[in-house]
Amino acid sequence: MSAQHHPVDDEQLPPEITRALTRAVRLEWLTIGTLAVTVILVFLVLGNSQAMKTAWVEDLLSFIPPIAFLVGVRITRRPATAKHPFGHHRSVGMAHLVSATALLVMGTYLIVDSGSKLITVEHPSIGGIQLFGTTVWLGWLMIGVLVVTGIPPVILGRMKLKLATPLHNKVLFADADMNKADWMTSAAATAGVIGIGLGWWWADAVAAIVIAVSILRDGITNLRAAVAGLADARPTTVDNKEPHPLNADVDAFLRQLEWARVGAARVRDEGQVFQVEGFVVPRTPDVATPDRLDAARKQLLALDWKIRDVVLIPVNTLPRVLEAEEFEGHSH
Structure with a gap:
C-alpha cells in the first residue's frame, strides 16, 4: 500500500x-x-x-x-x-x-x-x-x-x-x-x-x-x-503595517464549521509560508471525528498557497491567548 x-x-x-x-x-x-x-x-x-x-x-x-x-x-x-x-x-x-x-x-x-x-x-x-x-x-x-x-x-x-x-x-x-x-x-x-x-x-x-x-x-x-x-509574532502583510488577512480568513473558516461551536487559530509566519495550529470546540465530543478533522485540514490547505501546514485540535475550551472578544458568542 x-x-x-x-x-x-x-x-x-x-x-x-x-x-x-x-x-x-x-x-x-x-x-x-x-x-x-x-x-x-x-x-x-x-x-x-x-x-x-x-x-x-x-x-x-x-x-x-x-x-x-x-x-x-x-x-x-x-x-x-x-x-x-x-x-x-x-x-x-x-x-x-x-x-x-x-x-x-x-x-x-x-x-x-x-x-x-x-x-x-x-x-x-x-x-x-x-x-x-x-x-x-x-x-x-x-x-x-x-x-x-x-x-x-x-x-x-x-x-x-x-x-x-x-x-x-x-x-x-x-x-x-x-x-x-x-x-x-x-x-x-x-x-x-x-x-x-x-x-x-x-x-x-x-x-x-x-x-x-x-x-x-x-x-x-x-x-x-x-x-x-x-519570534513567532502574528503574521503581518509584507510591508509589516497590518495583520495579514489570512489570520482572519483562517479564524472565519474554523468558526463556520457546522460541527464546531467555536474555533480559532494560532498562525505562524515561516518566511514565505504559514503554519496553522487550529483549535475547535466541537458541539459534542463525538462529532470531532478523524474524517471531519482531516476534511477541514485539507480545506484550510486549499484556502491559500501560503498555508503550508495545518494541525487541527479538538478542545473543550480555546487557549486563553485566543479567547478574544471576537471569538466569543460565535456559536452556531
Missing part, C-alpha cells in the same frame, strides 16, 4: 507563484549585475568626497539583500525531512535578519564617521583629471555617474515591489524598498559634490550623514520585522 501524500511533504508552488518567483530571481540577478557596474564606476570617481564614499558603501551594502534572497529561496526549495520536519522556510527570515543587521551596523558606523568629519571641520576638495588632453573637474564625472547609476535601482525596485506581495517575501520587499529610494542617495551625494564645488565644506559631510541615516532607518525597520517574524 502506498503512503498517503500530504501537501507538506513537498515544496510545490502554484504555477502563477512559480512564475513570479522565477521573475523575482531574474530581477535579483540583474540587480547584482547592475550593482557590480555601479560599484566600479563610483569607485573610479570617489575623490575626496565623504558623500561619494558613503554612497559607495551603500552600493556595496545593496549586494546583501539580493544575495540573501537568492540564498533563502534556494534553501526553501529543500524538502522537509525527519531532521527538519517543518521544512526550511525559516531561511527567508534568517536572511532578512542578516540583511537588516548589516544595514544597522553600517548605518551607525557611517553616521559616526561622517559626523566626525563635520565636527573636525574637514574641508574636502575635488580636483581635476585629464581627459583627452583636457582638464575636467572630477565633480562633473561624479555627478554624471550618480545620475546614470541612480536610475536602474529605482526601476528594478518598482518591479520587485509588484512581486513581493504575491510572494509574501519580506526580503524581496526590503530590497525593493531600498532600491526604490536610491534616488535619494544619488540626490544627496550630488548635493554634496555641488556643495564642495561652491566652497561649502560642510555640505559634503551633511550629505553623507543624510545617506547614512537612510541606511540606518532601513536597518532598524527591517530588523524589527525580521525579529518579530523569528
Whole structure:
C-alpha cells in the first residue's frame, strides 16, 4: 500500500507563484549585475568626497539583500525531512535578519564617521583629471555617474515591489524598498559634490550623514520585522503595517464549521509560508471525528498557497491567548 501524500511533504508552488518567483530571481540577478557596474564606476570617481564614499558603501551594502534572497529561496526549495520536519522556510527570515543587521551596523558606523568629519571641520576638495588632453573637474564625472547609476535601482525596485506581495517575501520587499529610494542617495551625494564645488565644506559631510541615516532607518525597520517574524509574532502583510488577512480568513473558516461551536487559530509566519495550529470546540465530543478533522485540514490547505501546514485540535475550551472578544458568542 502506498503512503498517503500530504501537501507538506513537498515544496510545490502554484504555477502563477512559480512564475513570479522565477521573475523575482531574474530581477535579483540583474540587480547584482547592475550593482557590480555601479560599484566600479563610483569607485573610479570617489575623490575626496565623504558623500561619494558613503554612497559607495551603500552600493556595496545593496549586494546583501539580493544575495540573501537568492540564498533563502534556494534553501526553501529543500524538502522537509525527519531532521527538519517543518521544512526550511525559516531561511527567508534568517536572511532578512542578516540583511537588516548589516544595514544597522553600517548605518551607525557611517553616521559616526561622517559626523566626525563635520565636527573636525574637514574641508574636502575635488580636483581635476585629464581627459583627452583636457582638464575636467572630477565633480562633473561624479555627478554624471550618480545620475546614470541612480536610475536602474529605482526601476528594478518598482518591479520587485509588484512581486513581493504575491510572494509574501519580506526580503524581496526590503530590497525593493531600498532600491526604490536610491534616488535619494544619488540626490544627496550630488548635493554634496555641488556643495564642495561652491566652497561649502560642510555640505559634503551633511550629505553623507543624510545617506547614512537612510541606511540606518532601513536597518532598524527591517530588523524589527525580521525579529518579530523569528519570534513567532502574528503574521503581518509584507510591508509589516497590518495583520495579514489570512489570520482572519483562517479564524472565519474554523468558526463556520457546522460541527464546531467555536474555533480559532494560532498562525505562524515561516518566511514565505504559514503554519496553522487550529483549535475547535466541537458541539459534542463525538462529532470531532478523524474524517471531519482531516476534511477541514485539507480545506484550510486549499484556502491559500501560503498555508503550508495545518494541525487541527479538538478542545473543550480555546487557549486563553485566543479567547478574544471576537471569538466569543460565535456559536452556531
